[in-house]
Amino acid sequence: MADLTGWLDDYFFGTLVVLQVFFVALGLSVVFGLIGAAARLSQSRIANGIAKVYIVVFRGTPELLILLIFYYGIAVTLTNVARYFEPTAGFVNFPPFWAGATAIGLIVGAYMTETFRGAFQGVDPGQVEAAQALGMSRFQVFVYVRMPQMWRLALPNFGNHSLSVMKDTALISIIGVQEIMFVAEMATTVTRKPFTMYITVALIYLLITTFITISIAYLEKYANRHLRGSR
């Protein structure tokens, strides 16, 4: 434990970075998931096809590989673009934070796509017809009838996907984001206590995932409150 004392503030700021990546990636995954679901549900065969390819590719390729493609790929592309205008330009570095968050957002977005699509289709068509029969517009039906039920149906899977986002954040140390894995590596070179340093990382992750799990359970209880019997 004594070995840790000098490093606590580094772990703290590292944890903040992890949380930042988490929230950005989670937000992006919801956006990609919604776009993907809309494409899957649309009449357009092209949109449908693109969404299907998106899902297959991002669910079938290792997360690490996608991350590397993003990080190095973007850097190489930007460098080439820069050299096109300015042949003497040096190597352009893309911020690894954004490369990482986007990659994770895209990966988990592929899973979110199916969750959102399932939730949309899970709403009883009878209710939609009932709402239309009352004269509600398509938009009103979506906002007042579908949406409130969709999020209840999507919540359990959404919880699992947010846990995936959290666990995937550990990968971004590989492209040089200075979060807790990076802190552990630094601390190890100084203290020569790798187990202490990496187990600390594990405990921090365990704490955060526990918090996410509890929050989701609470949200689920809230979302299902009207389904409980009166007794």
Next chain:
Amino acid sequence: MSFNFDLVWSSLPLIIQGLGMTLKLLFLSSLIGLFLALFILLLRISGRWYLMWPAMAYIYVFRGTPLLVQIFVIYHGLPQFDFIRESIFWPVLREPFGCAVLALSLNAGAYVSEIMRGGIIGVDKGVKEAAMALGLPRWQQFIYVTSPIAIRLALPAYSNEVVSMLKATALASTITMMEMTGVARTLVARTFAPYEIFISAALIYLALTYALQQVFAWIESHASRYVKKER
């Protein structure tokens, strides 16, 4: 700034050199993971708190932390302790291969045991009661009635888990293993053509994912033959 297709073709055979290692990691860790999962499952459903609690703690820790962190704790962390370096396990734990297999197996054990438990919970209560009413002892009920049905119910989730494990083998590259991602990363460092090489690797992973899914689809349809009506 052009995508070099020739480079894709020329790098494919190089990356395939890592395929053997990828498959070896996948095969070994899913096999060990399966036995581990069965063991954890038996503890988990034993109904005795002193067996259930360790199983639940195990599942909680391994599902609540990123696999990459687990790999680092095992590979970088364990040598911190003298008693490990002096133990009979050291020849295995000293090698990145042993560490990768250990981490992947431990991780799979946690996930797969929960998948199995899901299958068992899904078995119709009435069918179990019928076996009970015939006077089969508990272990025979479990082996001849509950398990075969539970396995069928758990297969789809298990097939997803094996695909996840295939993707997880890529993380072994972070501890110097030369599986496909590891090979791809060295090639990129040499040629600096990240798109071409990483995408070639991704294509092989996608093909493997597809093959795994086909195999499991076949097993599933075989295992569910009794669910379908004739005609």
Next chain:
Amino acid sequence: MSEPVIMMKNVSKRFGSFTALSNINLTVNRGERLVVCGPSGSGKSTMIRCINRLEEHDAGTIIVNGHELTGNDRRIDAVRREVGMVFQSFNLFPHLTVLKNLMLAPRLVRGTDKASAEAAAMALLERVRIPEQAHKYPAQLSGGQQQRVAIARALCMNPKVMLFDEPTSALDPEMISEVLDVMVDLAREGMTMICVTHEMGFARSVADKIMFMDSGEIVESAPPDEFFGAPKSERTKMFLKQILAH
């Protein structure tokens, strides 16, 4: 004739604070056929399930074939082998063919060899009139056929007594009689039976005694003529009026 197969003395059963059975006293002798009826939630299933200990009773004594039911697992398995049970929802083993459904328990717990287990199973399938379905899976059969397989499966163990818990209430009307016919055959052959059912025609023709339950109690118990002709309790009269109105 008056050799008791099942005896329940002051049996009570609670689910939490809810009393599902209170002070049940009951004797079923060898060869006797008891029909149990009563409104939903009155405790019929709970009572019948206590007899093979799918539910554990809280108080009182249950004696089956001379064995008192206690927490001893081995003894319970032995008792269960002598007691056949047929469920409302069939509960056939979905992963086994009809024939294998019948052969499983005799082979595992009686150690019967394959050939004789198969011969016995085929003979029973003849008896329930579906030998041609032997190699199908349960999902490929109609409800009435599945229930007849379930009866045959229970009979495979040569039980001393058969328990039926609403065996026809999950069936389409046209399939009810094919199951009842098999049960009537069984009754004629002298099988001891306890049968929860609302099929009053069946009750009238085979029952030695009809028992009416309500709120976990036995309200009335009488031979069919008396039960239908001169019910004593108001609750029985009300119930009969409702059920015979259909």
